[in-house]
Amino acid sequence: DVKVTQSSRYLVKRTGEKVFLECVQDMDHENMFWYRQDPGLGLRLIYFSYDVKMKEKGDIPEGYSVSREKKERFSLILESASTNQTSMYLCASRSGTGPYNEQFFGPGTRLTVL
Amino acid sequence: AQKVTQAQTEISVVEKEDVTLDCVYETRDTTYYLFWYKQPPSGELVFLIRRNSFDEQNEISGRYSWNFQKSTSSFNFTITASQVVDSAVYFCALSEAGGNNRLAFGKGNQVVVIP
Numbered sequence: 001d002v003k004v005t006q007s008s009r010y011l012v013k014r015t016g017e018k019v020f021l022e023c024v025q026d027m028d029h030e031n032m033f034w035y036r037q038d039p040g041l042g043l044r045l046i047y048f049s050y051d052v053k054m055k056e057k058g059d060i061p062e063g064y065s066v067s068r069e070k071k072e073r074f075s076l077i078l079e080s081a082s083t084n085q086t087s088m089y090l091c092a093s094r095s096g097t098g099p100y101n102e103q104f105f106g107p108g109t110r111l112t113v114l
Numbered sequence: 115a116q117k118v119t120q121a122q123t124e125i126s127v128v129e130k131e132d133v134t135l136d137c138v139y140e141t142r143d144t145t146y147y148l149f150w151y152k153q154p155p156s157g158e159l160v161f162l163i164r165r166n167s168f169d170e171q172n173e174i175s176g177r178y179s180w181n182f183q184k185s186t187s188s189f190n191f192t193i194t195a196s197q198v199v200d201s202a203v204y205f206c207a208l209s210e211a212g213g214n215n216r217l218a219f220g221k222g223n224q225v226v227v228i229p
Contacts, residue, residue, distance in 0.1 A: 031215070040221065042205065045216060045217075048216070100147045100164065100211075102161040105151075105158050107156065107158045108157040110157075
């Protein structure tokens, strides 16, 4: 079974802090994704990565950056956390670049920025 | 740009009732893929089904069934004889073959099954 793990289930940070959200997958998937989920807005794509060291902006990249130094790990970075970044963050991975492949999701990190 | 609409935000049903979740999509591609995911209270989205645009056969898996109609751009999901364990948020999503490999999600349907 594909397993996608995220470093924390719950995280509380202060405004202005630098925040790292880590995601690891164990199935050698090429593609990895970061989404945020907010009530009434569904899932919105922040960044995705086709392969190591490759990244592309999603629909809402402002205020975020990412890092993919190893195939299994995809990190989301909030350079200076703000209260409007309080949200549920979901990581996903997918085999290959085919749009027909399903994405496998981690359990999510609920981030609160005070 | 691809777009997915799930009109009903929250649906409450009494256990053993059937519930149908509507999904309407928009795309200019002739080849595309439709998905349904379930998000239980634990938070992790679970893949339920995928359909490609050339396969309009309906599918049944246990108490779950899906009705894909290209003529109305819809991919509806029915849970028959609902159970409390079906309480979750359900997402419909679309991926275009000629696009950027992104998955566009609808806003989700919160299903509450009352015992």
